[in-house]
Amino acid sequence: MSLRIDAVILAGGQARRMGGQDKGLVELLGKPMIEHAITRIQPQVKEILINANRNQNLYAQFADCVFGDEDSGFLGPLAGMVTAMGKTQADLLLVVPCDCPCLPTDLVARMAAALEAEAADLAVASDGEYEQPVVMLLKPSLRDSMKAFLAAGERKIDFWYAKHKVAVVSFADQPNAFVNVNTPEQVEQLSKALTQ
Ligand SMILES: Nc1nc2c(ncn2[C@@H]2O[C@H](COP(=O)(O)OP(=O)(O)OP(=O)(O)O)[C@@H](O)[C@H]2O)c(=O)[nH]1
Numbered sequence: 001m002s003l004r005i006d007a008v009i010l011a012g013g014q015a016r017r018m019g020g021q022d023k024g025l026v027e028l029l030g031k032p033m034i035e036h037a038i039t040r041i042q043p044q045v046k047e048i049l050i051n052a053n054r055n056q057n058l059y060a061q062f063a064d065c066v067f068g069d070e071d072s073g074f075l076g077p078l079a080g081m082v083t084a085m086g087k088t089q090a091d092l093l094l095v096v097p098c099d100c101p102c103l104p105t106d107l108v109a110r111m112a113a114a115l116e117a118e119a120a121d122l123a124v125a126s127d128g129e130y131e132q133p134v135v136m137l138l139k140p141s142l143r144d145s146m147k148a149f150l151a152a153g154e155r156k157i158d159f160w161y162a163k164h165k166v167a168v169v170s171f172a173d174q175p176n177a178f179v180n181v182n183t184p185e186q187v188e189q190l191s192k193a194l195t196q
């Protein structure tokens with residue numbers, strides 16, 4: 001029996017470095033950034049969920065399930081993840097941010113294989129040098145642990161996952177896969193790089 005895997009795209013931040021624009025809707029090469037992420041991830045999962053705290057009517061064109069954080073205090077990415085774990089029907093939930101338009105096309109396959117091989121509770125991606133804490137494959141049963149962590153006032157994702165059995169999955173073979181677009185200048189730079 002194969003496992004059902006869904007993905008949640010996190011677009012719930014305040015995007016202060018983007019001047020407070022809604023980052024998932026900021027255009028890169030004529031397409032909203034979230035659409036780039038969807039193009040990469042859709043073929044790899046059963047259903048895509050979108051976590052957004054603004055413009056949910058606009059995000060609804062990209063997914064059937066669009067929702068805000070259950071705690072609306074902008075507590076950071078974990079607030080979106082904990083909400084998503086309560087929404088999905090899947091056996092495993094992939095988490096990705098809306099501002100990584102070049103995610104690997106083999107992300108799920110490699111993360112799921114490592115999770116199983118290492119009998120881990122979650123997998124986190126790495127670019128070979130740095131772990132990418134907003135790119136994870138999670139068992140939804142971890143929701144209670146994440147909820148308790150947030151309730152204790154903790155916010156840092158890597159401190160949370162250090163409490164669990166983690167498989168770190170290197171994508172050093174794809175050095176640009178996790179390029180992260182946080183500022184208008186980075187939108188320009190990546191647009192140029194992708195059209196060269
Ligand atoms: N649901 C949810 N997601 C968040 C929150 N804060 C950040 N994120 C998401 O986490 C991912 C990585 O965060 P950042 O790149 O720092 O995004 P940001 O916080 O919107 O941007 P800055 O304000 O410029 O730091 C992005 O996909 C954000 O949408 C939050 O409070 N709730």
Ligand SMILES: [Mg+2]
Nearest residue numbers: 099180181182
């Ligand atoms: Mg970012």
